[in-house]
Amino acid sequence: MNNSTENLQKEIIRSSGVNPKKCMRCGKCSATCPAYDEMEYHPHQFVYMVENGDIQPLLESKSLFQCLTCFACIERCPRGVEPAKLVEAVRLAVIRKQGANHLKADDIPALLDEDMPQQAIVSALRKYSK
Amino acid sequence: MQRIGVFVCWCGSNIAGTVDVQAVSDALQNEPGVVFSTNYQYMCSQAGQDIIKNAIAEHKLTGIVVCSCSPRMHEATFRKTAAAAGLNPYMVEIANIREQCSWVHKDMPTGTEKAIILGKAAVAKVNLNAPLKPGESPVTKRALVIGGGIAGIQTALDIAEAGFPVDIVEKKPTIGGKMAQLDKTFPTLDCAACILTPKMVDVAQNENIRIFSYSEVEEVGGFVGNFDVKIRKKARFVNEDICTGCGICTEKCPQKKVPNEFNLGMDNRRAIYIPFAQAVPKVATIDADYCTMLKTGKCGVCSKVCTAGAIDYTQKDEIIEEKYGAIVAATGFNPISMDKFDEYAYNQSKDVITSLEFERLTNAAGPSAGKLVRPSDGKHPHTIVFVQCVGSRCAACAEKGKEYCSKICCMYTAKHAMLTRDKYPDTDVYVFYIDVRTPGKAFDEFYRRAVEEYGVHYIKGMVGKVSPEGDKLMVQASDLLANKQLHIEADLVVLAAAIEPDKSARPLATQLTASMDTNDFFTEAHPKLRPVESPTAGVFLSGTCQGPKDIPETVSQASAAAAKVIGLLAKDKLTGNPCVAGSDELMCNGCSSCERVCPYGAITYVDKEFRMPDRTTRVRRVASVNEAVCQGCGACTVACPSGAMDLKGFATKQIIAEVDAICR
Numbered sequence: 001m002n003n004s005t006e007n008l009q010k011e012i013i014r015s016s017g018v019n020p021k022k023c024m025r026c027g028k029c030s031a032t033c034p035a036y037d038e039m040e041y042h043p044h045q046f047v048y049m050v051e052n053g054d055i056q057p058l059l060e061s062k063s064l065f066q067c068l069t070c071f072a073c074i075e076r077c078p079r080g081v082e083p084a085k086l087v088e089a090v091r092l093a094v095i096r097k098q099g100a101n102h103l104k105a106d107d108i109p110a111l112l113d114e115d116m117p118q119q120a121i122v123s124a125l126r127k128y129s130k
Numbered sequence: 131m132q133r134i135g136v137f138v139c140w141c142g143s144n145i146a147g148t149v150d151v152q153a154v155s156d157a158l159q160n161e162p163g164v165v166f167s168t169n170y171q172y173m174c175s176q177a178g179q180d181i182i183k184n185a186i187a188e189h190k191l192t193g194i195v196v197c198s199c200s201p202r203m204h205e206a207t208f209r210k211t212a213a214a215a216g217l218n219p220y221m222v223e224i225a226n227i228r229e230q231c232s233w234v235h236k237d238m239p240t241g242t243e244k245a246i247i248l249g250k251a252a253v254a255k256v257n258l259n260a261p262l263k264p265g266e267s268p269v270t271k272r273a274l275v276i277g278g279g280i281a282g283i284q285t286a287l288d289i290a291e292a293g294f295p296v297d298i299v300e301k302k303p304t305i306g307g308k309m310a311q312l313d314k315t316f317p318t319l320d321c322a323a324c325i326l327t328p329k330m331v332d333v334a335q336n337e338n339i340r341i342f343s344y345s346e347v348e349e350v351g352g353f354v355g356n357f358d359v360k361i362r363k364k365a366r367f368v369n370e371d372i373c374t375g376c377g378i379c380t381e382k383c384p385q386k387k388v389p390n391e392f393n394l395g396m397d398n399r400r401a402i403y404i405p406f407a408q409a410v411p412k413v414a415t416i417d418a419d420y421c422t423m424l425k426t427g428k429c430g431v432c433s434k435v436c437t438a439g440a441i442d443y444t445q446k447d448e449i450i451e452e453k454y455g456a457i458v459a460a461t462g463f464n465p466i467s468m469d470k471f472d473e474y475a476y477n478q479s480k481d482v483i484t485s486l487e488f489e490r491l492t493n494a495a496g497p498s499a500g501k502l503v504r505p506s507d508g509k510h511p512h513t514i515v516f517v518q519c520v521g522s523r524c525a526a527c528a529e530k531g532k533e534y535c536s537k538i539c540c541m542y543t544a545k546h547a548m549l550t551r552d553k554y555p556d557t558d559v560y561v562f563y564i565d566v567r568t569p570g571k572a573f574d575e576f577y578r579r580a581v582e583e584y585g586v587h588y589i590k591g592m593v594g595k596v597s598p599e600g601d602k603l604m605v606q607a608s609d610l611l612a613n614k615q616l617h618i619e620a621d622l623v624v625l626a627a628a629i630e631p632d633k634s635a636r637p638l639a640t641q642l643t644a645s646m647d648t649n650d651f652f653t654e655a656h657p658k659l660r661p662v663e664s665p666t667a668g669v670f671l672s673g674t675c676q677g678p679k680d681i682p683e684t685v686s687q688a689s690a691a692a693a694k695v696i697g698l699l700a701k702d703k704l705t706g707n708p709c710v711a712g713s714d715e716l717m718c719n720g721c722s723s724c725e726r727v728c729p730y731g732a733i734t735y736v737d738k739e740f741r742m743p744d745r746t747t748r749v750r751r752v753a754s755v756n757e758a759v760c761q762g763c764g765a766c767t768v769a770c771p772s773g774a775m776d777l778k779g780f781a782t783k784q785i786i787a788e789v790d791a792i793c794r
Contacts, residue, residue, distance in 0.1 A: 022525070024523060024564060025564070025610065026519065026523075026564040026591070026592040027564075027590075027591040027592045027608035027610040028592035028593075028594055028608070029594075030591075030594070030608040030610070030615060031591060031592045031593055031594030031595075031606060031607045031608035031615065032473065032594030032595055032606070033594070033615070036608075036615040037615065042608075042613070042615075044608070044610065045613075072594075076473055076594065077526055078519070078523060078524040078525065078526050078531060079523075079524075079525050079526055080525055080526035080527070
C-alpha cells in the first residue's frame with residue numbers, strides 16, 4: 001500500500017466510523033442487498049477491500065452509485081459493521097476527488113418513482129447537492 | 131517485634147521483565163522488622179520454597195512477605211511452605227507484584243517503584259499479624275442437584291454411586307431435560323431416548339436419589355458443608371405416591387387445546403398431562419392455567435376416571451426444608467427467541483422452524499410421528515434450507531443475538547441434513563454456513579460424510595431474508611465462494627437458533643452467591659484449572675449452565691462435578707477460614723448494626739455480666755460472632771459505630787498500617 005492509498009483508507013474509515021476488522025465474512029450484507037445484481041463489487045467485498053486498502057478499484061467502480069442506501073445491510077449485519085456507511089464514505093471520497101457529480105441535484109425529481117424509499121431520496125439529494 | 135523475611139519472585143520474566151527484583155529486595159531489606167531479604171527466579175518451585183524454609187529456620191523468622199503473583203494463585207502454596215517450617219501459616223503475606231504491577235506497567239522504573247511500595251505495605255501488615263488457628267465445621271453428607279437434564283442426572287447418579295444421598299430439583303414435571311426432546315445424537319447417530327431413558331430409570335430406582343419434580347429452589351442459606359435449602363414443591367393436583375401413570379386421565383380430559391411444550395407447541399396436549407411416555411416420575415400433572423375444574427369448579431372428569439383416586443384439586447404448594455453439604459447447579463439452556471429475526475419470517479410462516487422443532491418433527495414420538503412434513507400443510511418438503519448461526523456470533527445487538535458461538539449447531543445441522551438425505555433422498559438440502567466448526571472426536575469426519583456421501587449442499591454464506599410467497603419460502607442468500615446472490619425456492623427453512631442459559635439461572639446465582647458472566651453463564655473458579663467449581667465454596671457447575679457444550683462434554687463435566695462433590699462429602703470436618711469477625715465486648719454498645727448488615731446471619735446478641743469499676747456487676751447486651759458461619763466479608767466492621775467489631779487477619783489497624791506504608 002503506498003502512502004496516498006493508506007491515507008485514503010484511513011480517511012474512509014474515519015469518515016464512515018466503520019471498523020472493517022469487525023467483519024466475520026458471513027456475507028449476510030450481500031445476501032440481503034436488493035441491488036446485488038447491479039453491483040460489480042458487492043457489500044461484503046467493499047468491506048474486505050477497504051480493510052485491505054484495495055481502494056482504487058472501488059473508486060472507479062459504478063457499484064458506488066448503485067447502492068440504494070436502503071440500509072438493509074446495516075440492519076442485518078450480525079457484527080455491526082455497517083457496510084452502507086462504508087459505501088457512502090467511498091462515494092464521498094470520489095465526489096471530493098472529482099469535484100463534480102455525475103448527477104445534478106436538479107435532475108433527481110425527474111428520476112423519482114413512487115416505489116423509491118424516502119431514505120433513498122433524502123440520501124440522493126444530500127449526496128448530489130454537494 | 132517481628133523478625134520478617136522478604137522473598138521476591140522473578141516469575142521468570144513475568145515480573146523480572148518489568149520490575150528490578152534486586153532493587154526491590156534491597157529496598158525492603160531496610161524496612162522495620164525485616165531481617166532477611168532475597169530474590170529468586172521461581173519462588174513457588176521446590177527450590178524456591180526451600181529458600182523460604184531454610185530462611186525461617188536460620189533467621190528465626192516470625193513472619194514472611196512473598197512478593198509474587200496474586201494471592202489467589204499461590205497464597206495457599208506459601209502458607210503450606212511456612213507451616214512446613216513451623217511458622218503459623220497466617221503469618222504469611224503476599225504482595226501482588228505481578229497482576230497488579232509487572233503486568234500492568236510497561237517501564238522498569240515505574241514497575242520497580244510500585245513493587246517496592248506494595249512490598250512495604252505487606253511488611254507493615256505482617257508486623258501486626260498474629261498467629262491464627264482455623265476452626266472446624268461438620269459436613270452434611272447430602273448433595274443437592276438443581277436441574278434434572280442429562281447434566282443433573284449424570285451428576286446425581288455418580289454421587290449416589292459413591293454412597294451419598296442426592297436430591298434432584300427439577301422445575302418441570304419430569305426429568306430428562308433437552309436431551310429427552312432430541313431425536314438422534316451426533317456423531318454416532320444413536321437415538322437420544324434410547325441412551326437417556328435407561329439413565330432416567332436408574333435415577334428413579336436408585337435408593338440414594340430423591341427426585342423433587344415440578345419443584346424449584348426457593349431459598350438458600352448457610353455455607354459450604356452446611357447449606358439450608360428451602361424447596362417449593364409446586365402443586366400438581368395429583369398425589370404422586372398414588373398415581374400409577376396409567377394415563378387414562380390424559381385421554382379423557384375434555385380440555386384438548388393446550389399447547390404441548392414438549393413438542394414446542396407444534397401440537398396440543400390436555401390440561402392434565404404426562405409430558406412424554408418415558409417421563410420420570412411417571413405421574414400426571416394438572417396445568418392450573420387450563421384446567422376447567424380449577425378455574426370454574428365445574429368438570430372433575432379426571433377425578434372420576436382415576437381408579438387410583440390420585441386427583442386432589444385442593445393440593446397446595448409445599449415447602450420442603452433440607453440440609454446439604456454441596457450444591458450442584460445444572461440449570462441448562464434454551465434456544466433464544468426468534469421474534470427479533472423478522473428477516474427470516476419465523477413468525478410469519480409455520481414452515482420456518484428452529485432446529486429443536488426440527489428434532490421434534492423427525493422424532494417418532496413427535497407431532498408428526500417422525501414423518502418429516504411441513505407444519506403448515508403436512509406435505510413432504512422437497513427443498514430444505516438450513517441457516518446456521520442465527521443469533522450466534524452476533525455482536526451487533528444484544529437484544530437480538532449472542533456474541534458467543536453456540537458450539538453445538540454445526541454438528542446438529544450436519545446431522546439433520548444427513549438424516550434428511552438418508553431418509554428422503556429426493557430432498558434437496560442446503561446448509562448456509564459462516565464457518566463449519568467441528569473440533570471433536572469424529573466430528574469433522576461426520577460433517578464431511580454429510581457433504582461427500584449424502585450430497586448435502588454446503589454453501590459458504592448467509593441467508594439475508596426469507597419471504598413467504600404462496601406456499602413457498604423464497605430464500606435470498608449469498609454464495610461467497612461463487613460471489614453470487616442465490617434465490618432458492620424452499621419448502622422448509624430451519625434456523626439454528628443460538629442457545630442461552632435458562633432464565634432460572636440468574637435468580638439462582640443470586641441465592642447461591644455464585645458469580646455469573648455477562649451472558650448469564652455461571653463463572654467457574656478458574657477457567658482452566660477449576661472448571662467445574664463456582665468461586666463460591668460448596669457450589670459446583672454441571673453442563674450448559676457454565677457455557678455451551680454438547681452431550682459428551684456435558685456428561686464429562688457432570689461426572690467431574692460429581693467427583694468434586696464426593697471429595698467434599700467424604701470429609702467429616704471442613705477447616706474453616708480463621709479470618710473471621712470478632713467483637714471486643716468491652717467496646718460493644720449493643721446497637722445491633724452488625725447483626726443487621728451480616729449477610730450470613732453469623733451475629734447474634736447475648737446478655738453478659740460485666741464487672742464494673744465499682745466492683746458491682748452489670749448485665750450488658752453484646753454481639754457474639756458464630757465463627758463457623760462467618761465468611762469474613764467485613765461488612766460488620768464497617769457498620770460498627772464504636773469500633774468494637776474487627777476482622778482477624780484484616781484488622782483495621784493492619785489496613786491503616788498498609789495505607790501508611792504506601793503513603794510514606
